[in-house]
Amino acid sequence: xxxxxxAFAVASIRLNTTSKxxxxxxxxxxxxxxxxxxxxxxxxxxxxxVGAMPLIVLIQLAYNVEEExxxxxxxxxxxxxYEVDARADGPAxxxxxxxxxxxxxxxxxxxxxRRETRxxxxxxxxxxxxxxxxxxxxxxxxxxxxxxxxxxxLSCGGVRKQFGPRSVLEVAGVPTRKLAELLSGEVDRMVIDxxxxxxxxxxxxxxxxxxxxxxxxxxxxxxxxxxxLQEQLGLTLEPTRGPVEVLVIDFVxxx
Numbered sequence: 001x002x003x004x005x006x007a008f009a010v011a012s013i014r015l016n017t018t019s020k021x022x023x024x025x026x027x028x029x030x031x032x033x034x035x036x037x038x039x040x041x042x043x044x045x046x047x048x049x050v051g052a053m054p055l056i057v058l059i060q061l062a063y064n065v066e067e068e069x070x071x072x073x074x075x076x077x078x079x080x081x082y083e084v085d086a087r088a089d090g091p092a093x094x095x096x097x098x099x100x101x102x103x104x105x106x107x108x109x110x111x112x113x114r115r116e117t118r119x120x121x122x123x124x125x126x127x128x129x130x131x132x133x134x135x136x137x138x139x140x141x142x143x144x145x146x147x148x149x150x151x152x153x154l155s156c157g158g159v160r161k162q163f164g165p166r167s168v169l170e171v172a173g174v175p176t177r178k179l180a181e182l183l184s185g186e187v188d189r190m191v192i193d194x195x196x197x198x199x200x201x202x203x204x205x206x207x208x209x210x211x212x213x214x215x216x217x218x219x220x221x222x223x224x225x226x227x228x229l230q231e232q233l234g235l236t237l238e239p240t241r242g243p244v245e246v247l248v249i250d251f252v253x254x255x
Contacts, residue, residue, distance in 0.1 A: 006099035006100045006102070006103050007100055007103045007104070008044075008086040008087060008088055008089075008097075008100045008101075008103075008104055009087055009088060009089035010086070010087050011084070011085070011086035011087070011104050011108075012084070012085050012086070013082055013083070013084050013104075013108050013255050014082065014083045015080060015081070015082060015083075016049065016052035016081040016082065016083050018049055019049035019050070019052050019081050020049070021049065021050065023054065023078070023079070023081075028054075028056075028057055028067060029067070029185060029186075030163070031046070031051070031053045031057050032057055032060055032061060032185065033161065033163070033185065034046075034051060035051075035053060035057065035058075035061050036061060036094055037161075038051075039061075039094035039097055040093065040094060041091055041092075042087055042088035042089075042090055042091045042092040042097070043085075043086070043087050043088070044084065044085075044086045044087075044094070044097050044100075044101060045084060045085045045086070046058075046082070046083060046084045047083045047084075047085060048083070051083070052081035052082060052083045053081060053082065054077060054078050054079060054080060054081055054082070055073075055076075055077040055078075055080065055082065055105070055109060055111075055252070056070055056073070056077050056078045058082070058084065058101070058105060059077075059105065059111070059113075059247065059249075061098070061101065062098055062101040062102045062105055063098070063102065063113075063247055064098060065245075065247055066184050066185060066190060068120065068188070068189060068190065068244070068246075069190070069244060069245065069246050069247060070246070070247050070249075071246055071247070071248050071249070072248040072249035072250070073249035073252050074252070076254065077249065077252060080254070082255075084104075086100070086101070086104060088100060108255040109252050109253060109254070109255055110251060110252060110253045111249070111251070111252045112249075112250045112251045112252075113247045113248065113249060113250060114247075114248050114250050115245055115246070115247060115248075116245070116246045116248055117243050117244070117245055117246070118243070118244055118246050119241055119242070119243060119244075120189065120190070120241065120242070120243075120244040120246075121189045121239065121240075121241055122189050122190045122191070122192055122239075122240060122241060122242040122244060123183075123187060123189055123190070123191045123192070123237040123238060123239055123240070124191075124192055124194040124237070124238045124240055124242075125176065125179070125180045125183065125191050125192065125193050125194055125195055125235060125236075125237060126194050126195060126235065126236050126237075126238055127195050127196075127197065127234060127235060127236075128230050128234045128235055128236045130234055131234055132195075132197065132233070132234040132235070133232065133233055133234035134201045134202070134203045134233050134234065134235075135201075135202065135203075136199035136200060136201065136202075137156070137172060137173040137174075137199070137200040137201060137202040141172065141202050142154055142155060142156040142157075142158065142172035142173050142202060143155055143156065144156065145157065145158070153172075154170060154171070154172035154202075155172065155173075156172060156173035157172070157173045157174060158171070158172050158173070158174075159171050159174065159178075159182065165208070165209075165222070166206060166207070166208060166221075166222040167186075167206070167207055167208070167209045167222075168204065168205070168206050169182065169204070169205040169207075170203070170204045170205075171201065171202065171203060172202045173200045173201075173202065174200060174201055174202075175197075175198075175200055175201070176193045176195045176197045176201065177193045179193070179201065179235075180192060180193040183225075183229075183237070186209070186210055186225055187210055187225065187237070188210070189239075190242075190244050191237065192242060195235070203232070203233060205228055205229070205232055205233060206222060206223070206228060206232070207222055207223055207224060207225045207227075207228035207229075208221075208222035208223065208224055208225070209225075210224075210225055225237075
């Protein structure tokens with residue numbers, strides 16, 4: 001259940017009936033990234049034919065879970081697209097707005113969820129045989145969050161993602177557990193950190209997206225994500241099975 005005290009000051013939800021963009025895996029992943037990237041300064045919005053998203057993606061954004069971590073509900077939660085424009089009562093980051101979005105979905109969609117742990121295919125993030133190729137973050141290699149600017153050096157703990165045929169992921173002062181979370185959004189299963197690396201990392205990773213985006217097809221000249229991880233960072237993704245927490249829709253209705 002979302003915190004009762006967390007709520008947007010004002011919010012509108014409108015059904016979008018004009019978008020013709022297919023809702024394939026690549027577009028759903030794009031919507032999650034765009035929805036998180038657009039949410040800032042106390043405003044969460046998913047508007048227009050490109051931005052309108054199904055409820056299942058709104059749930060994934062609200063609870064910070066991936067596509068394979070949501071299940072259940074009628075078919076319309078994956079097909080109907082909604083435009084949301086919600087504003088907090090003052091400045092807020094997206095992380096601070098997640099509980100507000102949870103409350104909004106519970107209020108407007110009467111959404112109730114339950115958690116289950118299931119044995120699912122996962123990837124273990126491991127240090128490659130040749131060793132880690134990433135340097136730890138040192139003093140002066142990233143800037144304090146309050147001094148960061150949009151196109152300048154990354155803030156400590158910051159993440160920057162460039163979309164397109166060749167994806168670019170930049171991080172500074174980030175633990176490997178956060179990298180595993182970021183990689184989970186790029187592949188078709190959860191990524192679990194098994195590296196035992198304790199340093200905060202700083203790096204730039206360039207790769208061809210695993211899924212084609214709705215705006216462009218992958219650059220075949222770029223290395224695959226799996227090859228880029230090993231060649232550029234000294235890390236590997238090993239397929240296995242493991243326990244994954246899944247959110248199951250118990251009840252929902254159209255707003």
